[in-house]
Amino acid sequence: MKRITSTVYPLPHSHTHIPTHSPTHILTHILLVLTIAFFLTATPAGAEDRVIRVGVYDNAPKIFVSGSGKPEGIFIDIIEYIAKREGWKLSYIHGTWGEGLARLERGEIDLMPDVAYTAERDKKYSFNKVPVLSSWFQVYSRKGSGIRSLLDMRGKRIAVLEGSIQQEAFIRMADSFGLHMTIVPVSDYDKVFEVVADGGADAAVANHFYGALHARKFGLEDTAVVFNPSALYFASRKGANDQLLNTIDNNLSGLKKDTRSLYYKSLKRWTSEEVQFKLPAWIQTLGIIIGLALVMSIIGAMLLKHQVNIRTRELREANQRMEERIIERTAELAAAMEKAQAADKIKSAFLATMSHELRTPLNSIIGFTGIILRERVGPLNEEQKKQLNMVRSSSQHLLALINDVLDISKIEAGQLQIAHEDVDIRQVIEKVVQSASPLAENKGIEIGYRIIAEDTQIMADSRRVEQVLLNLVSNAIKFTEKGSVRIACESDGPNITVNVTDTGIGIKEEDMETIFKTFRQVDSGISRKHEGTGLGLSISRRLVQLMGGRIWVASVFGSGSTFYFSLPRNKRKV
Amino acid sequence: MKKILVIEDNEQNLYLIRYILEDCGFEVFSAMDGKGGIELAASLLPDAILLDIQLPVMDGYEVARSLRRNPDLADAPIIAVTSYAMPGDKEKAIQSGCSGYIEKPIDPDMFASQVQAYMQKRHNKRGNE
Incomplete structure (x- = not known):
């Protein structure tokens, strides 16, 4: 027989505390008397060191002796709790279930836990009333x-x-x-x-x-x-320990009412196992695998997140650098633009100034030459007239040069504005023929025009159309020694086409494109003979393009050329 | 005799214009800058004003605007005489209050008749706008 004794020392009851610093002796005495009275009633066994002998057998987790030899289990938790409250000392007697019951019968133990109630047992034992489990x-x-x-x-x-x-x-x-x-x-x-x-x-x-x-x-x-x-109940020998069982019941009811009590903690503790x-096993393995997988995926996710963060930061930095670069470049471009615009303004101002500065002296040269040549000031001899005519011719050539250079500069600076007005091509042709006639007559060249188109109205810049046609007619007269210069106007669907045909020297195949370029004149040998700026065709082409048309040439070298230009009618929709 | 005020800073051009206009029987007065021109115009009240646009200190546009502010000159013919330089110059001159525009270099044969044509066409501010 194994005898295990566990001693639980009574806790000082809360009511046993005697206030020692009471203000009056009377109060102290009253309290003392009350406390003693309560103490006596609260310990029903009446003995301060009552020993309760409890049977223990092995039926874990309800009741058993652990590896260290200590009784444990739900019943032990409960009885020790009650003993602590009631000031009992517990003495455990270990044995088999049968031995336990036999001891109880013989009065060798006071309580046997974990006893199920049966009518037969009721004859031999007393049970507490509140079921323990x-x-x-x-x-x-x-x-x-x-x-x-x-x-x-x-x-x-x-x-x-x-x-x-x-x-x-x-x-x-x-x-x-x-x-x-x-x-x-x-x-x-x-x-x-x-x-x-x-x-x-x-x-x-x-x-x-x-x-x-x-x-x-x-x-x-x-x-x-x-x-x-x-x-399941605590049992004692029939009628031997009813007071004890009552005390257990009182405590148990209290324990069972409070879900946070030791009773439930013990149940949880022993049943959670x-x-x-x-x-x-497979669930545990699976659990471990899932757990590992979870941990790994969390780690993976964290690593990934970390990398993403790094990349995000890098991207953000790159982005920031890019933005800075863009801002810088934009500022640079804006500065360059401003500079270019300033340069353009300077160029425009320069052109305007040059125009004025060059024309102002030309104005008096041409003006005075004209006055003198008309002999308003006085009569001139033939040689004087001849030389003054040369002055006038040269100054007019200079003026033409200035005008052409200005035009080219304006076109290249994008400052040439094209008007959009009603233009009657017939009138333009007539005007040009009229002004070119003296020149043609001087050279003994026939000049004429033919209007084939029924409708000669278009939307364009009349001054510029006139400039182009005059340039072509002047060139034709200039490069034709004998024969004729003829102008024709034809309708060409949405366009109107004007051509100027001469019987002059003609243009070689390979030169047909270069003649439209700036400062080009075919055959330098001839160019000296036919003085000009070399800008006329270049300007004409640009002007025609600016008005939405095109200019081209057909020629047989040695027998003449035909220059064409066509312009869109651009008529206002009626 | 009709009085014409010429505001022109170039001596040779001024001489040329004066010669041509006097030859045609006009009485010609002149000023070499805008300020002098405005003052002379106010006291003279000429029948026409020929105005160079490229003038020192105060340009022709400004002079034209200033002349138009004088009620006595509100409908006087003011003719800009200038070298055609940049697009919009003519429009600018008209907007500034000029009623005519003659391009330099002038044609000595045509000049006087051009001036006379503008003198006949009295300036009408509303009509031009």
């Missing part, structure tokens, strides 16, 4: 035994705790179903499962507390066979 019995079978329900147990060997209620109840139940099976009686709960694990039986009967905690350990699993729900044991 609710339990039921369950059949546990070896994994793979195929025992899942009651009928599966036909003819099987079933291990049962010897002399226990579950034995009686199980046999009763089996009989009622007419099942015959071999009962293997075992003295100890631990052995009940062990027998099945070792193959001495096919299944075992145990209470669900025990089964939940131990089945896995022995490679057993629970079945659907559940029976005999019962309430069972949850752990219930987990199948």
